Amino acid sequence: MSKLVIVGTVAFDAIETPFGKTDKILGGAATFIGLAASQFNVNAAVVSVVGGDFPQEYLDLLSDRDIDISGVEIIKEGKTFFWSGKYHNDMNTRDTLATELNVLADFNPAVPEAFKDANVVMLGNLHPLVQMSVLEQMKKKPKLVILDTMNFWMDCALEALKAVIKKVDVITINDEEARQLTGEYSLVVAARKIQKMGPQYVVIKKGEHGALLFHDENVFFAPALPLEEVFDPTGAGDTFAGGFAGFLAKTEDYSFENMKNAVIYGSTLASFCVEKFGTERMQTLQDKEIYRRLDQFKQLTQFEIVLENN
């Protein structure tokens, strides 16, 4: 079975949206990525760190889905990373109310021995030096390395970020971040510049406006499924990345054509994630629900124009 290493935060989130608010609930990039990837029949391991305050039931939730958590370090005397945010009425913008790094401040990732030959490595949003450390621990060059990052690292660790970008095959990044990284407004031009920085494949996430996949001169676009209601966008980007990585790890086909399917799977899983607070919806998600929604994606995007004259 194909092996997938996921590095990222496992954390507490407290979320406020126009629909309600939560206390501290399960969150973190690696959590969402792991839950999404666990929908595929892959051998996934999460590499992360939590404090002594982190409930065993949350860890069980991952290991119950056959996610290896031997790489999740527990620092008994420490506190788990905590993020708190409040979404505006449009659900597209948010204010960060609190960021407490806690045990994340000194995070030294340790990839479990059995996963140092993984085919696919998913570097969730973290300090680029931490991401690089995971890559350096791999004993065999992975078939595919996927990097997620954010504007924060462009502001405060740009050189380290550029160094890790150089090493990866795929980068997932949102539209504003792609613009910031390249100084280009056009996403087509920005994606081309990013490809020159290292990754052959560039995924630009546009939130409710879908996602673009670029490779050489090829472009593929997947819309977000139009939903009646977005309840909580937290984790949607990570769920997208987890679906993308999980599908590719499962199929072991890293071609552009198959990445199109991975983008569709990622978008499909993300469309569930936003239906409830935090990881709630992902915890109950069934295969048949996924298949039904993939079919909706086909209905949404597929057409039958016969070109009269090529």
Next chain:
Amino acid sequence: MSKLVIVGTVAFDAIETPFGKTDKILGGAATFIGLAASQFNVNAAVVSVVGGDFPQEYLDLLSDRDIDISGVEIIKEGKTFFWSGKYHNDMNTRDTLATELNVLADFNPAVPEAFKDANVVMLGNLHPLVQMSVLEQMKKKPKLVILDTMNFWMDCALEALKAVIKKVDVITINDEEARQLTGEYSLVVAARKIQKMGPQYVVIKKGEHGALLFHDENVFFAPALPLEEVFDPTGAGDTFAGGFAGFLAKTEDYSFENMKNAVIYGSTLASFCVEKFGTERMQTLQDKEIYRRLDQFKQLTQFEIVLENN
């Protein structure tokens, strides 16, 4: 040959974008709609009004494309409608610098006798009373009536607008306008409310983020083609509508399935429109360029997931 009636402005535009600015050039909703629809083999007529200052060469430009302009009234002592605008750096927002209604203020549309039995009527953005007057002149109930409108009429002529919305089969409207018209943020919910107001089909235009087509419980989405550079967005929405209406008039198939294709054709034509100032690009557009770009649309959106379990 299928007949198509187009009502809308034929006008002067003066445009400023980050790439340059124009003097008074050819513009107007009916102009863009007509040029787009003329790509299809349909018998189209434009119903509009211009002043004595309107150059014959602009009128020739329409009639050279076999567009009937007998319904374009020329008021010799009057001046042509003039709009001037300046786009911001993001090309998505603009300031209106001048709007001179001139002959449009007293526009009394007259549908040419030979077009009063047209299959398709395209009501371009105009005062809803003018749009209604065109509908009332039709001797035979058209197979399809398409309405385009904007927030301005919601602000100042809402009851008249609602009356014409009630009479049409398709409405094309942008996302913010759909929200304003219904008071709903979710476009899915907004589209459902608009369907209850009359039109069975609702097209929500999201500019660079594509367009959604709603009908009953069905949704179809067409992205905008990712372009390296948007030079001038003026007329893109009208070009979309013209391609949509022209394709449906040509094929005489007004089903949801065929409307998907119409949305793709509309998006394709709009992707050319924005490449140069005003109507410039549409004037030189060749069939083979359209076919090539339709193929790009297929590459951009079509995927091959085989569902294992329906």
